Amino acid sequence: MGCFSSTQRRQFPGYENPVTLASETAFSVSEVEALFELYKSISGSVIDDGLINKEEFQLALFKNRKKENLFANRIFDLFDVKKKGFIDFGDFVRSLNVFHPNAPLEEKIDYSFKLYDLDGTGFIERHEVKQMLIALLCESEMKLADETVEIILDKTFMEADANQDGKIDRSEWQNFVSKNPSLLKIMTLPYLRDITTTFPSFVFNSEVDEIAT
Amino acid sequence: MDAERTVPTSSNFINAFQLIAMNNDLDLSGLFEEEDDNIQKTKLGSKNTISDTFKKIEAAANDLSLSIQRQNNKIKIHPGRSFARCSRSHSNLSAEVIEVAPAHCVVEICKSAGELSVYKEFCKSLSSLLTEKSSIASVAPDAADLSDESQETASSEEEVNGSKDPRGYSSS
Numbered sequence: 332m333g334c335f336s337s338t339q340r341r342q343f344p345g346y347e348n349p350v351t352l353a354s355e356t357a358f359s360v361s362e363v364e365a366l367f368e369l370y371k372s373i374s375g376s377v378i379d380d381g382l383i384n385k386e387e388f389q390l391a392l393f394k395n396r397k398k399e400n401l402f403a404n405r406i407f408d409l410f411d412v413k414k415k416g417f418i419d420f421g422d423f424v425r426s427l428n429v430f431h432p433n434a435p436l437e438e439k440i441d442y443s444f445k446l447y448d449l450d451g452t453g454f455i456e457r458h459e460v461k462q463m464l465i466a467l468l469c470e471s472e473m474k475l476a477d478e479t480v481e482i483i484l485d486k487t488f489m490e491a492d493a494n495q496d497g498k499i500d501r502s503e504w505q506n507f508v509s510k511n512p513s514l515l516k517i518m519t520l521p522y523l524r525d526i527t528t529t530f531p532s533f534v535f536n537s538e539v540d541e542i543a544t
Numbered sequence: 545m546d547a548e549r550t551v552p553t554s555s556n557f558i559n560a561f562q563l564i565a566m567n568n569d570l571d572l573s574g575l576f577e578e579e580d581d582n583i584q585k586t587k588l589g590s591k592n593t594i595s596d597t598f599k600k601i602e603a604a605a606n607d608l609s610l611s612i613q614r615q616n617n618k619i620k621i622h623p624g625r626s627f628a629r630c631s632r633s634h635s636n637l638s639a640e641v642i643e644v645a646p647a648h649c650v651v652e653i654c655k656s657a658g659e660l661s662v663y664k665e666f667c668k669s670l671s672s673l674l675t676e677k678s679s680i681a682s683v684a685p686d687a688a689d690l691s692d693e694s695q696e697t698a699s700s701e702e703e704v705n706g707s708k709d710p711r712g713y714s715s716s
């Protein structure tokens with residue numbers, strides 16, 4: 332693969348050419364390089380195999396590998412694009428790309444829909460939303476009576492479920508999100524715009540002779 | 545379509561997805577942030593209206609001789625009585641109130657700088673004020689778990705005034 336012949340990179344099964352990844356994403360080549368440094372530290376944190384497993388992902392997110400929960404699992408599953416039980420570098424970059432401030436809105440809407448469609452049926456069903464609400468309540472000191480939860484669900488579905496069939500489909504989700512744009516806030520990580528500033532030391536380690544940023 | 549119009553006075557109910565999005569577990573910035581001991585966050589439930597919740601926050605701050613400054617749904621908390629003096633303080637403590645339902649709020653207490661002890665004391669003070677049903681503090685702050693006790697809590701939702709359950713919720 333040309334100039335990227337350093338041994339350390341060959342160790343990484345998921346490693347992909349940064350130039351390719353940059354061309355497919357909103358990241359520049361040097362940003363992909365910076366992400367690779369982040370990827371290396373995450374993927375080596377528990378098992379040094381160049382891949383991110385669920386434990387390592389949780390550790391990176393929560394600084395606590397024991398913290399398993401519904402949402403972390405869901406996100407891991409989405410990042411694990413090829414459904415192999417681990418995240419390789421390509422998966423990592425492509426998934427993070429959706430969270431880039433410049434990523435197309437359509438992709439964010441898609442991703443958030445998949446995130447909430449827990450069982451992957453292509454619909455966000457009431458029991459799934461309820462499950463997520465309950466998981467949220469368990470995690471925090473927020474206590475809500477079951478009745479209150481039901482009212483919140485009622486209200487949400489009244490608003491989002493246009494054809495009132497008890498579930499939210501992709502186009503209903505799209506409409507709903509355009510009326511409530513703040514729902515997509517979780518789909519953007521402002522950090523990603525300045526990743527080379529976040530990891531400044533790694534810019535100088537770049538092995539890519541970059542022509543254009 | 546009529547069903548949509550019959551949304552009751554519950555326009556004060558938060559949308560389920562907004563609530564879910566408040567979950568810090570969905571926040572991937574953890575991937576990029578160093579573990580910063582300076583940053584601490586706590587969420588507390590408040591079975592009160594939004595204005596009562598604000599009153600309790602003020603009371604909690606007063607109890608600790610902290611001064612407050614309200615900006616919309618967020619209260620900034622400063623050590624010391626006069627915040628003119630403290631406008632340059634290095635403490636960055638705030639409490640944000642989010643309305644979840646007409647008589648349910650979530651208070652998110654956040655500290656991004658300043659002393660941990662002030663933050664912890666404030667959390668404790670507010671937590672006990674929030675779990676009081678009346679002026680009598682009969683409930684221990686950590687008594688309300690999502691366990692069987694929540695059944696009891698749910699049934700007392702009808703605002704039993706001055707309730708002092710002889711059995712007591714607090715663990716002795």
